[in-house]
Amino acid sequence: MAFTIVVGLGRSGLGAARLLHHQGQAVVVLERGEGPDQTSCAAQLRAEGIEVELGIPLEINSFEPWRSDLTAVVIGPGIPWDHPTLEILRQEGVQVRGEIELAWDALNDIPWVGITGTNGKTTVTHLLSHVLEQAGLRAPMGGNMGVSAAEMALKIKTGDLLRPDWLVMELSSYQIEAGPTLAPSIGIWTTLTPDHLERHGTLEAYRAIKRGLLQRSSLAIFNGDDADLNAHRSSLKSGIWVQTATPCPDDQPADFWIDDAGTIQARESGAMFPADALAMPGAHNRQNQLLVTAAAIQIGLNAEQIAQGFRSFPGVPHRLERLGSTASADVFNDSKATNYDAAAVGLQAMAGTVVVLAGGQTKRGDATGWLTELKSKACAVVLFGAGAEELDALIRQSDYQGQVHRCNDLKAAVAIAVQATSELQATSLLLSPACASFDQYQDFEARGDHFRDLMQAHIRVA
Structure with missing residues (x-):
């Protein structure tokens, strides 16, 4: 047998x-x-x-x-x-296969949107699935988050899940590497910064894995705001490009962008709707919004359907998730920020001064941008977990002028952060770890859930 x-x-x-x-x-x-x-x-x-x-x-x-x-x-x-x-x-x-390829073989008669990138892919996945569902399509999401691709395949094959119109799948570099035949109808590439180098070895190898998915996609959508994607534009498959600023270079036109009045524009059809239809803060979420808009248009939605989907979007758990307010500050759960670049983006989205909780299992990567944002926005940093000592040294070497605290775990970190928020009159308290969670948690969701539970004693009831 x-x-x-x-x-x-x-x-x-x-x-x-x-x-x-x-x-x-x-x-x-x-x-x-x-x-x-x-x-x-x-x-x-x-x-x-x-x-x-x-x-x-x-x-x-x-x-x-x-x-x-x-x-x-x-x-x-x-x-x-x-x-x-x-x-x-x-x-x-012996044939060695990734779980994602097993699911692809079972489900490739349904069109896929494959979403990859160093940062932003989870938000784009949630947002696109929501926009499509609000427009009346069946577009469940899964893959690298939520329901595994194989589990989704099983539910569809057994009838536990009605046959989808589209599958919206978040795909990590690990999954793409193990799924060489995976070829989505639409591929979306959000960002590319150094990550998972301990696994892939070099940035070039990491980039090549992501590029492979887009090359196999019937239609590719790229974030033109990303420096690495723009630098390698000539080597990428032709496709749709989005960027948040009004397009300038004639040789690099954008297909979707946001004009000076804050309106999303399409090169083929003109003005679509105000970008503030999506309430999520941060320039990075405008990039995510444009990527979703481009994909939704290709799938067949009109501008009003897309805008309505944005207006009703509740946000993404663990990605700048607003939990409420203490007596003095808004509280955000950004546990999904598992590397320096993602944590820097979270800080950029904050208004006013911030008390930051960071730590966990450190990763290789360039911390320059994160340290710059800390110096600009954070009045205090509370470090926890296995990487606390390493991050402490990194921050002190950067000539950071705010308070730096160090403790063993998130429970102790929350107590220190709440006190620091009050004493320093910070406007925000932000969990944005810049590290993986595996030193103390099963995944970043478990870390974020623990933070949410710990903060309940400090958040005011409206």
Whole structure:
């Protein structure tokens, strides 16, 4: 009997295992952990008739019991595409696939919008799905956030989810790398700054992965405000370009932009609607708005439908999510800011002085922009988690003049931040970590949820 092995019991692994089982394939799930969460997930899958083995590391010997009948291995985005064990399996003729490609094979009869970029992709995904749904289309979102692509495929195939008109999928570099056949109807590239270099090695390799998705897309949409995308414009596939300022260079015209009066303009059809139809703060959200506008027009919506969708958009959890106010300051949850560039964007969107909470598992990257924003906006920085000491040294070396506090965890950081906000009369209290969450949390959502819970004791009831 031919076997497919799914590696890992995360969100992607669970979806892949269930989808393969539904397709009638013999599936075994290997998971290195054996804690309460893994035990619970394993029990669920076993009850569904799926074999699960816990405490199994990703080593070539772990595959021995199935080696003679093993035809494919499916991995989630948390496992490096070039892991040594996977390389050995490839040499033996075993097909190695990403969970996203499994879902693509099951769902490529439905048009996809594939959204990628270093920052902005989550907001664009939420916003586009909302705008399309408000216009009457079925356009569920998933992929790198929310519902895994394989889980969505299973729900559609079993009838638990009505057949969508469009799939709006956030795609990380890890997923794109592991999905070389993925070819969306529309590809959107939001930004490109150094990130995940510990995984991809170089900025060039990281950029090439993103570029590949756009090259395979039937239509590509690019953010012309992004310095890296503009610098490599000649090497990118032709497509639609958006930019927030009125287009100037004749050799680089924008297809959608915002004029001096604050109106979104389209090169082919003229004035569309006021940009303030979207209430989210920050110049970066104007870029996101234009990318969504461009995609929605291509899908067939008119200007009024798009504007109505923007007006009713509630915002994105964990991305400059306003939680309320303390006695003196507005409180924002920006837990999604897992790198320096995203954290800098969050600071740019703040009005007045800010107390910032930052920390977690540090990443490689250029902190210059973030440090500049701290010096401009932050009257105090409260650092927590595994990266607190490293960030502390970085900030002090930058000649930052505000207060710097350091503590072990987010609970202690919140107590210090609330006090500093009051004493310094800051107008905003911002969780914008500039770090991954994995030192103390399962993901950035869990970190943001914890922050929201901790702040409830300090936020005024309206």
